[in-house]
Amino acid sequence: MSLTNATPLQVAQAARTGSRKLAVLSAAERNASLTAIHEALAEGKEEVLAANGKDLEEANKAAAGGHLSQSLVKRLDLGKKGKYEDMLQGILDVRDLEDPINKTTARTLLDDNLVLSRITCPIGVLLIIFEARPEVIANISALAIKSGNAAILKGGKESYHSFAAIASIISQALSQTAVPSDCLQLVQTHDVVSDLLKLDTYIDLCIPRGGNKLVRYVKDSTAIPVLGHADGICTTYLCADYPADKAVKIIVDAKTSYPAGCNALEQLLVDEAALTTTLPAVAEALLQKGVSLRCDAASLAALKGTLDPHSAALLQEATDQDFDFEFLDFVLAIKTVHSLDEAITHINTHSSHHTDAILTFDSAAANTFLAAIDSSSVYWNTSTRMADGQRYGFGTEVGISTNKIHSRGPVGLEGLTIYKWTIAGDAQVSTEYGAGGKAWKHVKLPLSDDEMVAQNDEERELLRKFRAGKAAVSDI
Amino acid sequence: MSLTNATPLQVAQAARTGSRKLAVLSAAERNASLTAIHEALAEGKEEVLAANGKDLEEANKAAAGGHLSQSLVKRLDLGKKGKYEDMLQGILDVRDLEDPINKTTARTLLDDNLVLSRITCPIGVLLIIFEARPEVIANISALAIKSGNAAILKGGKESYHSFAAIASIISQALSQTAVPSDCLQLVQTHDVVSDLLKLDTYIDLCIPRGGNKLVRYVKDSTAIPVLGHADGICTTYLCADYPADKAVKIIVDAKTSYPAGCNALEQLLVDEAALTTTLPAVAEALLQKGVSLRCDAASLAALKGTLDPHSAALLQEATDQDFDFEFLDFVLAIKTVHSLDEAITHINTHSSHHTDAILTFDSAAANTFLAAIDSSSVYWNTSTRMADGQRYGFGTEVGISTNKIHSRGPVGLEGLTIYKWTIAGDAQVSTEYGAGGKAWKHVKLPLSDDEMVAQNDEERELLRKFRAGKAAVSDI
Numbered sequence: 001m002s003l004t005n006a007t008p009l010q011v012a013q014a015a016r017t018g019s020r021k022l023a024v025l026s027a028a029e030r031n032a033s034l035t036a037i038h039e040a041l042a043e044g045k046e047e048v049l050a051a052n053g054k055d056l057e058e059a060n061k062a063a064a065g066g067h068l069s070q071s072l073v074k075r076l077d078l079g080k081k082g083k084y085e086d087m088l089q090g091i092l093d094v095r096d097l098e099d100p101i102n103k104t105t106a107r108t109l110l111d112d113n114l115v116l117s118r119i120t121c122p123i124g125v126l127l128i129i130f131e132a133r134p135e136v137i138a139n140i141s142a143l144a145i146k147s148g149n150a151a152i153l154k155g156g157k158e159s160y161h162s163f164a165a166i167a168s169i170i171s172q173a174l175s176q177t178a179v180p181s182d183c184l185q186l187v188q189t190h191d192v193v194s195d196l197l198k199l200d201t202y203i204d205l206c207i208p209r210g211g212n213k214l215v216r217y218v219k220d221s222t223a224i225p226v227l228g229h230a231d232g233i234c235t236t237y238l239c240a241d242y243p244a245d246k247a248v249k250i251i252v253d254a255k256t257s258y259p260a261g262c263n264a265l266e267q268l269l270v271d272e273a274a275l276t277t278t279l280p281a282v283a284e285a286l287l288q289k290g291v292s293l294r295c296d297a298a299s300l301a302a303l304k305g306t307l308d309p310h311s312a313a314l315l316q317e318a319t320d321q322d323f324d325f326e327f328l329d330f331v332l333a334i335k336t337v338h339s340l341d342e343a344i345t346h347i348n349t350h351s352s353h354h355t356d357a358i359l360t361f362d363s364a365a366a367n368t369f370l371a372a373i374d375s376s377s378v379y380w381n382t383s384t385r386m387a388d389g390q391r392y393g394f395g396t397e398v399g400i401s402t403n404k405i406h407s408r409g410p411v412g413l414e415g416l417t418i419y420k421w422t423i424a425g426d427a428q429v430s431t432e433y434g435a436g437g438k439a440w441k442h443v444k445l446p447l448s449d450d451e452m453v454a455q456n457d458e459e460r461e462l463l464r465k466f467r468a469g470k471a472a473v474s475d476i
Numbered sequence: 477m478s479l480t481n482a483t484p485l486q487v488a489q490a491a492r493t494g495s496r497k498l499a500v501l502s503a504a505e506r507n508a509s510l511t512a513i514h515e516a517l518a519e520g521k522e523e524v525l526a527a528n529g530k531d532l533e534e535a536n537k538a539a540a541g542g543h544l545s546q547s548l549v550k551r552l553d554l555g556k557k558g559k560y561e562d563m564l565q566g567i568l569d570v571r572d573l574e575d576p577i578n579k580t581t582a583r584t585l586l587d588d589n590l591v592l593s594r595i596t597c598p599i600g601v602l603l604i605i606f607e608a609r610p611e612v613i614a615n616i617s618a619l620a621i622k623s624g625n626a627a628i629l630k631g632g633k634e635s636y637h638s639f640a641a642i643a644s645i646i647s648q649a650l651s652q653t654a655v656p657s658d659c660l661q662l663v664q665t666h667d668v669v670s671d672l673l674k675l676d677t678y679i680d681l682c683i684p685r686g687g688n689k690l691v692r693y694v695k696d697s698t699a700i701p702v703l704g705h706a707d708g709i710c711t712t713y714l715c716a717d718y719p720a721d722k723a724v725k726i727i728v729d730a731k732t733s734y735p736a737g738c739n740a741l742e743q744l745l746v747d748e749a750a751l752t753t754t755l756p757a758v759a760e761a762l763l764q765k766g767v768s769l770r771c772d773a774a775s776l777a778a779l780k781g782t783l784d785p786h787s788a789a790l791l792q793e794a795t796d797q798d799f800d801f802e803f804l805d806f807v808l809a810i811k812t813v814h815s816l817d818e819a820i821t822h823i824n825t826h827s828s829h830h831t832d833a834i835l836t837f838d839s840a841a842a843n844t845f846l847a848a849i850d851s852s853s854v855y856w857n858t859s860t861r862m863a864d865g866q867r868y869g870f871g872t873e874v875g876i877s878t879n880k881i882h883s884r885g886p887v888g889l890e891g892l893t894i895y896k897w898t899i900a901g902d903a904q905v906s907t908e909y910g911a912g913g914k915a916w917k918h919v920k921l922p923l924s925d926d927e928m929v930a931q932n933d934e935e936r937e938l939l940r941k942f943r944a945g946k947a948a949v950s951d952i
Contacts (some may be wrong), residue, residue: 020821020824020848020850023847023848023850024847024848047561102847108868108869110862110867110868110869114858116868116869119849123880123881124850124880135739204880204881205880219699220699223695223696225701225879225880225881227881246902246903249903249905250903250905252905253905253907254905257905257906257907261842262742280631282754306947346590348496357946361737366900368500368792370898371500371578372496372499372500373896374496374499374600374896375896376896376897377606377896377897377898377899378896378897378898379898379899379900379901380898380899380900380901381900381901381902381903382590382899382901382902382903382904382905383904383905383906385905385906385907386586386899386901386906387897388906391586391906391909391917392584392592392897393584393592393916394588403701404599404600404680404701404881404894405680405681405701405703405881405882405883406881406892407881408894408895408896408897408899409896412896416804418881418884419884420850420851420852420853420854420856420884421852421853421854421863421868421883421884421885421886422846422853422854422856423855423856423857423858423862424842424855424857424858425855425857425858425862426722426857427708427725427726427855427857427858428858428859429723429725429729429730429733429858429859429861430729430733430859430861430862430867431728431729431730431733431861433867440867440869442869454930454939457941458942459942459943461539462938462939462942463930463935463938463939466934466935466938
């Protein structure tokens with residue numbers, strides 16, 4: 001990893017070569033390199049913060065001149081209490097996750113002495129483009145190395161000095177480990193991105209981490225598969241039977257706990273029968289939190305008739321565009337629907353297939369909703385804000401994918417892996433089998449002990465009895 | 477499914493709408509539609525063969541004029557003995573495969589009454605572009621419906637009448653079932669393809685089934701993910717310890733059993749020490765089968781010194797280009813290598829990441845090869861021709877993928893599915909958890925009974941003892 005004058009092609013080729021070496025290292029070797037990076041960054045804290053200080057100085061000047069937002073300046077600051085330590089801890093957290101590669105996930109006996117296996121492996125070379133936050137470089141480097149992938153990292157220009165300092169420290173740390181330094185390539189000039197996006201021979205997957213504009217640009221500019229989401233237009237459908245206290249709790253969390261998050265609620269669909277029963281309490285709670293409510297005609301009329309005049313005066317009329325828009329702010333669009341089908345059709349047409357929820361005690365309606373909604377996460381009686389790799393138990397996340405292939409929803413380490421098929425045989429050949437020849441056996445074999453699956457009804461019954469306390473291993 | 481004057485946008489929108497309905501049908505409903513299609517095509521055999529006769533007549537004229545190859549005419553012919561019946565049986569075979577959707581593949585207890593599940597589901601709308609063979613329409617229709625996906629099918633112009641006849645019969649058959657006819661859209665004019673490839677809002681996955689040129693065109697023309705392979709440059713590395721009889725058997729199968737197949741051998745790497753021991757027998761066998769051998773300098777010299785003059789006279793000099801070329805013919809490039817590392821580097825650089833093999837009794841060398849080769853299938857002591865969905869036990873295959881994400885190698889029904897995450901809760905919200913709040917439980921839950929996994933060492937020990945015949949369910 002270094003800041004060189006290398007061309008995009010050289011960067012990509014070096015990453016590809018590095019990826020071949022990284023892919024065959026042991027878990028212990030990959031983990032040891034993460035320990036080394038952690039130690040080096042802990043020791044280099046002052047150096048990094050000094051570099052970060054330069055970025056902050058320039059950013060503050062730009063902000064004063066109106067060229068940069070204050071929130072971006074804030075995200076740049078690595079000196080904020082606990083932020084550097086969180087970054088360091090994140091590296092160890094990734095190190096301590098289960099190894100995602102070299103796992104056998106299927107085994108089939110094709111014939112005697114002819115065994116087919118499916119084994120997880122790295123994807124190869126990742127291109128990760130992210131916006132300002134400089135601590136992401138450490139997180140992404142850890143994820144890439146842990147999953148055996150080389151990564152080309154392109155950071156934002158606002159964090160130039162911080163990136164350079166962190167990159168130099170990581171590069172030095174790697175040089176003492178089995179992981180080749182070439183596995184992490186840092187590029188900082190923006191004009192290099194369009195060239196990198198053309199190198200689909202060397203780069204296997206592109207992960208843009210940033211706003212809608214960045215993701216759309218990347219998707220429109222490359223033949224490399226792109227993992228991510230452009231929009232997070234999340235919807236919740238409130239049914240008439242659901243109690244107001246729970247509805248308020250869920251909807252307030254979904255809309256207000258972090259409105260800038262891609263999993264924040266943007267649209268509320270309300271069953272007609274709930275307009276004057278549950279909706280007023282929900283609307284009142286949201287207004288108190290400072291949320292602007294953009295209501296369709298029916299919900300507007302219902303709320304005007306039920307809220308006190310002060311609250312009612314705050315209500316706004318929704319336009320059609322409000323139902324295809326990601327506010328990322330304290331704004332919620334509200335629409336009345338007359339049936340479960342109408343809610344499902346609206347969501348499948350207008351949501352961004354990220355995360356959508358239904359609030360009801362009717363399990364038949366909920367199951368219909370869960371089956372019919374074509375989104376990466378679909379919830380029953382909880383907040384759309386649950387869509388997060390850490391909350392799902394992945395330890396960490398690479399991002400959230402609204403893709404329809406490979407990895408969908410919060411993407412953890414598993415999303416950075418693929419598999420290869422291996423066959424070990426003894427000179428069996430294709431022409432021996434089929435019409436007139438030998439028959440394939442196609443017997444499913446058990447995986448490793450760690451993933452031992454009950455193979456038949458008897459074994460399932462055995463496990464059930466064991467779990468019910470009716471059998472102990474020592475009894476046998 | 478119909479041949480209409482619909483615009484590409486209308487076709488794609490209709491498929492999308494159909495896909496929503498298809499996705500929530502039961503396995504029984506999807507299977508019943510395959511039974512109906514099978515019956516209708518069995519009854520309509522004469523009608524289809526009459527239409528096929530028209531295509532054949534036109535094709536024969538074109539072939540006589542030199543505008544079409546005889547092999548293409550042969551592939552068009554549905555009247556060939558057993559071909560129609562194979563097509564019919566294929567529909568029933570797909571029907572009888574395990575349902576690939578609505579399977580729970582992971583479950584996590586996030587907290588009490590808060591359960592995360594990962595459930596397989598259809599991808600949505602497939603665009604499948606294929607060349608002449610008209611029976612593919614029935615196969616692909618069956619695969620799409622079975623996996624709950626709508627499909628837009630674009631066939632070759634040479635099979636226009638056959639397609640129209642089959643499409644009309646399938647369409648009528650579907651109208652009597654729960655599967656909406658819109659789920660299968662047939663388009664036949666070539667100029668429609670470029671417009672369809674732009675509709676990434678409505679089409680989720682594109683599968684080109686055809687030659688290199690078609691696949692490259694599709695990959696270069698669309699933002700829709702593409703599943704498939706452009707090239708099949710498969711390589712086998714012959715080590716010096718491997719006996720000549722087994723080497724001959726494997727290499728002759730890989731090169732000559734179906735040279736036009738993407739899994740056919742195109743390059744042989746030979747350990748230097750095997751040049752005068754094993755290689756001559758292999759070369760002699762290949763020459764007898766009519767294979768042209770394009771040899772590098774060292775292998776050429778070795779073979780000229782060992783083969784009889786008649787055989788030696790047939791040998792050709794290889795050029796550099798021969799090691800980056802898919803012959804799809806009775807031609808094999810032979811290269812001498814001096815180490816396992818050199819073989820691995822050559823294959824990772826020059827193969828098309830499809831299927832590559834090592835022939836050796838040295839398990840350490842084989843394991844290094846299996847781990848280091850970055851291809852969708854990597855074999856030890858068997859023929860590259862094993863790379864095939866039917867041989868892998870998938871029942872049928874959609875194609876073979878050299879992609880690095882989603883699905884790699886032979887792609888069965890599983891490659892036409894993705895998953896969604898669901899959470900069922902009781903009004904838990906995100907802000908209750910984390911710093912100062914409740915802790916996540918993140919307990920892995922058992923899947924359905926059918927996929928019951930041993931959860932801990934005791935349960936694994938129980939299964940081991942049971943399998944060793946030391947316990948029976950009735951004993952407990």
